[in-house]
Amino acid sequence: MTNDWITNYRTPAHYRYILHDSSHEPSTILNSASYIKREAAKCVACGLCLPHCPTYGLLHDESESPRGRLSLMLALAKAELPLSDKLELHLARCLDCRACEKVCPSYVSYGLALDSARALIESAREPSASPAARSVSILQWLVEKRDRVRTLDKILWLYRLSGLQWLLRTSRLLKLFGFAELEANLVSQPIPITAAEIYPPESKSKGKVTIFTGCLTQITDQQTLTSAIRLLNRLGFEVHVPPDQGCCGALHLHSGLSEKAAEFMGQNIKAFTGDTGPILCASSGCTATLSEYAKYRESEKSADRFCSRVTDLNQFLAGLTWPSDIAFRPLNKRIAVHDPCSLTNVLRQEDKPYALLARIPGVEIIPLPDNSLCCGAAGTYHLTQTRIARQLRAPKIDHLRRLAPDILVTSNSGCAMYLAAGIRQAGLAIEVMHPVVLLERQLQNGAGT
Structure with missing residues (x-):
């Protein structure tokens, strides 16, 4: 590393200190610098990640690739590179889509390293007023x-x-x-409802399941939660909704606020203690975070037990043996399917929505082209990196305009909101929903009949 390169990353005054001393590391759920060093050491700089990185594809800058960002993180962790606006921007521009992890031959936990680096940066910078x-x-x-x-x-x-x-x-x-x-990104919702704690099955009980409702999903996607509960009850499951659960922690974790994220993790682990079966989550972004609690709380057996119960709702439903009396009304419509990054790259369950939708007679199921590329929503990314987010969403809207589907289904509430906003702005008449909403709507002799 040359002095000229370091000079390009001068530290401005709004950073409180430079992390040249390990004693300055924040007391978080991660030993931030150690995690970065561990994961960066696995990278062999093969470059297989480059074609799969959305920001590298747009900007053609090595510093906007997983390989380049790992180098920056490692230099920061080893105190070879000071904090600067330029360094922070390169890491902030990462969508955390983790497409790189899916193709990495060295199994680098890039998302873990990125969270660690952002925690280091957040502990050392003044709050932004933008x-x-x-x-x-x-x-x-x-x-x-x-x-x-x-x-x-x-x-x-x-x-x-x-x-x-x-x-x-x-x-x-x-x-x-x-x-x-x-x-x-706000969408019209019915009058607010208060969820019960237990929803009994409609027929002989096949067991208990627990629903993770999330935080903003209660506002932005009440219909998915309602449809999920109705469908599970129809299939014979008693549904529990723990009242003390909270946010999954993703909004804070991916912003470097790891201490606050740790509080949410502890709260949810405690809230879901008990013999109430699998923990089902309808929004894949939340599911992905919940499924990785044990990575951030390595020494806790309760976190391991919690993670072993977490299951994506699509995955759970697709793995069931469905009763013979469950049937769906035919639907002669074209259904485009969006694959969220969290469902594809973290949970590796992107095939499950297709399997569920295939149960509906008459539907034409079309995977949205370029599904392997992030739509740009990425949690709060579309708020902080609006220009790049819109560049990533634009091809999705163009594909929808060309394909002219009646419905777009996606399994992540954040993606649904962001794509729906783009669809409205483009003047397209395409309904956006979770696969489970469509399934429950088409149930024969059910709520949708």
Whole structure:
């Protein structure tokens, strides 16, 4: 490493210190520098990840590739490179889609290293006052308490009902205050509902399952949670909804706020203690985070037990032996399927939605072209890196315009919101939903009949 290269990454004053001393490392669930060194040491710089990295494909910059970012992380961890705006931007531009992990011959846990690096950076920088950072901070604050989410749900319902949403969307006020991108992802929802703790099966019980409701999913995708519970009850399962569960922690973990993420992990592990069967999650982004709690809490047996129970909802349903009396009404429509990165690259269950949709007679199922590339939503990425996110979403919308499906299904609530916003802006008449919503809708003699 040359001095000239280090000079390009000078540390500005808004960083509190440079991590040249291990005593400065934050006390987090990760020994940040150690994890980075461990994972970066596995990388053989073969370059197989490059064609699969969305940001490298757009920017053609080695520093915007997994291989390049690992080099930057390692230099930071070894105190060979100081913190700087330029370094932080390269790491912030990573979508954390983890497509690189799926093709890595050395099995580098890139996502783990990235979370560690962001934790180091977050502990050493002053809070940002940018509009994007403000939007993310508001979201993080909201999901920290379930009461805040419930209150927001009611406020948003009144916001839409009163016509204020239409007024602000047609004015320039949202853009002026930096909330246009955040507000654009809001979708119409029915009146807020309060979930029960136990939903009994409709027929002879086949066992118990537990639902992870998440935080914002309760606001943005109530229909998926409702449909999931109805379908599971119809299949004979008693559904439990632990009242003390909270956010999965992804919003904080991927922003470097690992201590707060650790609190959520501990809260959820405790909330789901008990013999209530598999922990099912409908949003693949949350499922991916839940499934990896043990990686961040290595010494805890309770985390291992928790992770062994976590299952994607599509995976659980596709693995069942369905009763002969469960049938679906025919649907002569074209269904485009979006594969979320979390379902594909972390959970490796991208085939399950297709298997479930194939149960509906008459449907034409079309995988969305370039499904291996991230749509740009990526948690809060579309708020902080709006330009790149829109560049990644644009081809998806073009494909939808050309294919003209009646319905787009996706198994991640964040992707659903972001793609739905792009569809609305493009003036396309395409309904966006979770596969389970469509299944439950088409049930014969069920709620959708």
